[in-house]
Amino acid sequence: MSLFTSVDHGSTVTKHPGLAAKEARAGRILIAPYVIFFLIFSAYPLIFSLVLVFHHWSIVGPLEWAGLDNFAELISDDVFWKSITNTLLFIIIHVPLQVVVALFLAAVLNENIPARGFFRASFFLPVVVSGVAVTVLWKQLFSTDAGLFNQVLAWFNIARVPWLSSPDWAMPSIAVMATWKNVGLYVILFLAGLQNVPRSLYEAAEMDGAGWWDKFRYITVPAINPVVVIVLILSTLGGFSLFIEPYVLTGGGPMNSTLSGVLYIYRQAFGFFRMGYAATVGLALAVVVVGVVLIQRRIVERED
């Protein structure tokens, strides 16, 4: 006779077979909504996109077998490689900037400063504001000839900067804007980490004559290292999904300098209705994301 057993707090409890079957059935019913959701919205699209990479499909017509045509095109597609380079450039600028700014703000907001609650809420506000609304606002700020940033520079006799209209400036400008938009979320994560560092460590360090920098370097940073890892991974993944900002601000230009991988997928899929090729670009982007995250993990593990 097979019995269903479970271990709870070290003691073994034996259940009646009927009860176990009932529990198993209830369990299956309870997880069914998620499984159905997963099958429809994750598994099916994933499998279908893998089918699509070997086909040409204009969304309205039938699937046409393409063999490896899409892959051959991908390899020689300069715009695809440009979009990957752009995305990596965005991540290289955005991720360190995000970490440094978020950590700095969290450190300040962790102190007993006046109106601390107000500032914490203020820095978090852009996170919950619509991405499109924020982007439209920044579009006006960045305008070369009529934007606020260049008006401020003009007060100091500094020449106008083509923030979004120069291929060299556009992606860094978008990275700065994205940092402003998302930094509040990471400030919260860092704050949670900082508040878990025992006060006694700082007191002991002070007794040993440690200054602000020493305390930050030898106590704060090692103590919040797990949070830093989370922030690094989250902001890297966020960087790879860059879409709204270039879509609204620049349309991927000038000269494709802000064309991100996801925007390129969108352009192929819904601009030219080339679903097969868009799926191939998506697959290639997924491979790049996995590669970068694995490298990132290895570096972090080595440092640990």
Next chain:
Amino acid sequence: MRRWLKSTCKLLLFVAAGLLMLGCSRTQESDGVRLLMWSATNPQEIDHARALVNAWNEAHPDTLIVLQPLPEGRSGEEVLIIAAAGKTAPDICTNIPPVIAPLLADAGALVPLDSIAGARESIRARMPAELFETFVDGDGLLYQVPWKGNPILIQYNTTMLRACGVEKLPETWSEFATAAEMVVADLDGDGGIDRWMNIINPISEWRQRLFDFYPFFIAATGGETLLKDGQVNFDRPETEQVFAFFQQGFERKWFSRSVFAGDAFVVGERFASRVTGPWNIAYTERFKGTDFTYEFGPIPVPDDYEGTKYTFGDPKSIGIFSTTKYPDVAWEFIEFYTSRSADLKLLEYTSQLPLRDGLLADTLYADYFATHPRMVQFAEQVPFTRGFDQNPVMQEVFDALAAQFDAVCIHSRRTPEEGVARAAERSETALRLRGDG
């Protein structure tokens, strides 16, 4: 247990009520024909469509048209393609951009109008003969009813031009350049330009190039379009010259590389001109300042150009989707929607021009043009407009050119010759792999 029974009964009642309502609506449908029609989303076109649909429905209670504006989306093209893919397309759409008609036609999403008795002949008879052929698909069939157009001209702020010493509207590239040099100025002495000759949206999207590069290309080539017999037709000196003209314009700051907030032409008065269509007349009249005067001029041509002045016609078509059960009724409605009297309504409601032959000679429209004299210039231009080549890869061809316009004209990173060659190469690849012809 009793509570469980109660809530189950409630649920069953709710489902039964739903089914009953569904049944009622089916019964209503079975009483007569109902066709769903999507119109453009701007208020003027919705009002126009509503007026005509109401008139039709009053006269044809057995074949009712249900009007709905095109669902929201990034673009009409995207919405229509996705609706066709999801089999949720309407029976009729009055806002089909001809640029996607071949894609829809190739997928079998549009009814070939040749399959409806008399349709092709009726459409051909309505419009200028020269324009008709430009709407015929690569397979020789007609999938769209060319309905209306907006010839693209240049609107000039004549108050500003006069203040700068420009007395005559430019008609050639040299005249445009001379006027631009007189207009462009740093007004506050901060080293940056504050007044430009012409407003161009520099964003990297091919649709923007329909209002700068494309009308200039059509004008410079005397009415050529980007393809001919399914092959690239823009790898020619005129295209390089158009690129060079815009490159010079950005370098000399006749055009700004910035995107401006709000309307920097009528309201902001920071530009002396803009490339636009007749729909802007009503807008300008509503928002212009008291001193603002304006006139429309043709798209400038090369100095040695002689002949008729062509431009981009920004046409829109009507299509019948193949998901309809009643293509003949749909055609009957479209005939009504594009009739002489309906075309008068189109003018009155929307200030857009029907693609109708002899528009200015027809006495029915005489009063309208007498009271709207600015529209005469646009009506005269209609026969000398061009739209889109009927090929499923046109968006890719435009994108290839837009990318090179970006590199050559806006950022001067390439020579015009190199840019045109690159655009042609990419377009040829797209045409070879996915195009018609």
